[in-house]
Amino acid sequence: MYRRLIRDIPDFPEPGVVFKDITPVLANRAAFTALVDEMAEPFRNAQIDKVAGIEARGFILATPVADVLGAGFVPIRKPGKLPAEVIREDYELEYGTDALEVHRDGIQAGDRVLIVDDVLATGGTAAAASRLVHRLGGDVAGVSVFIELGFLAGRRALDGTPLHSLVVYD
Ligand code: AMP
Numbered sequence: 001m002y003r004r005l006i007r008d009i010p011d012f013p014e015p016g017v018v019f020k021d022i023t024p025v026l027a028n029r030a031a032f033t034a035l036v037d038e039m040a041e042p043f044r045n046a047q048i049d050k051v052a053g054i055e056a057r058g059f060i061l062a063t064p065v066a067d068v069l070g071a072g073f074v075p076i077r078k079p080g081k082l083p084a085e086v087i088r089e090d091y092e093l094e095y096g097t098d099a100l101e102v103h104r105d106g107i108q109a110g111d112r113v114l115i116v117d118d119v120l121a122t123g124g125t126a127a128a129a130s131r132l133v134h135r136l137g138g139d140v141a142g143v144s145v146f147i148e149l150g151f152l153a154g155r156r157a158l159d160g161t162p163l164h165s166l167v168v169y170d
Contacts, residue, residue: 001030001031001034002025002031002035002146002166002167003167005024005025005028005031006020006021006022006024006025006147006167007020007021007023007024008020008021009021020118020119020147020149022057022118022146022147025146026060035061035146035166036061036064036065036068037068038166039061039065039116039144039145039146039164039166040065040068040069040144041164042142042144042162042164043069043114043141043142043144043164044068044069046112046114046141046142047112048069048071048112048113048114048141049071049072049108049111049112049113050066050071050072050073050074050106050107050111050112050113050114050138051063051065051066051069051071051072051073051074051113051114051115051116052073052074052075052076052102052106052107052113052114052115052116052129052132052133053066053073053074053075053076053116053117054076054100054115054116054117054125054126054129055075055076055077055078055081055100057117057118057119058076058116058117058118059075060118061116061117061118061146062116062117065114065116065144069114071114074102074103074106074107074113075102075103075106076100076101076102076115076129076132077100077101077102078098078099078100078101079099079100079101080101081101082101082102082103084103084104084105085103085104085105086101086102086103086104087101087102087104087132087135087136088100088101089101089128089129089131089132089135090128091124091125091127091128092124093124094122098125099128100125100128100129100132101132102129102132102133102136104136106136107133107136107137107138108136108137108138109136109137109138110137110138110139111133111136111137111138111139112138112139112141113133113138113139113140113141114140114141114142114143114144115129115130115133115140115142115143115144116143116144116145117129117143117145118145118146118147119145119146119147119148119149120143120145120147120148120149120154120155120163120165121149121152121154122152122153122154122157123152123153123154123155123156123157123158124154124157126143126145126154126157126158127157127158127159130143130158130161140161141162142161142162142163142164143158143161143162143163143164144163144164144165145163145164145165145166146165146166146167147165147166147167147168147169148163148165148167148168148169149169150168150169150170151169151170
């Protein structure tokens with residue numbers, strides 16, 4: 001059901017990248033409901049305290065997943081967006097570096113945290129999000145993504161953290 005609703009946009013946002021546009025999935029009520037349910041499914045009995053969503057498309061999926069799991073929602077954002085005290089992690093991109101921040105009080109020591117994003121590509125983003133959670137004393141119970149670009153081997157960057165993906169492109 002999902003594959004026919006995922007739209008490939010070649011050369012976006014830059015030449016050579018095939019962007020996986022999930023807006024047709026989000027706009028389809030049956031697909032969106034199923035997607036939220038399936039992303040949460042393996043973690044239903046995992047006593048998740050917080051679902052951490054990665055800016056920006058991760059937010060769209062993480063908030064309903066948090067609701068399904070009865071967990072809180074914590075935003076992980078690009079630098080300079082969060083208003084209170086933050087910690088920051090830098091990570092490598094193909095060209096250059098990027099960074100993510102989380103509020104220092106967003107996660108308490110011992111919290112069980114599920115990280116949610118739309119697409120896992122090289123895994124650098126999800127790995128940086130995991131490091132943020134660990135630095136605050138949180139326990140990363142898993143990473144749940146809608147789409148995994150298997151050919152980029154992002155799973156390996158997660159160092160054994162359980163990864164749940166609904167659609168895998170090889
Ligand atoms: P990475 O750190 O390489 O795993 O990249 C993952 C992040 O970049 C996620 O937040 C995705 O939203 C975004 N991303 C990477 N590649 C794509 C793609 N082909 N289509 C859509 N989003 C992507």
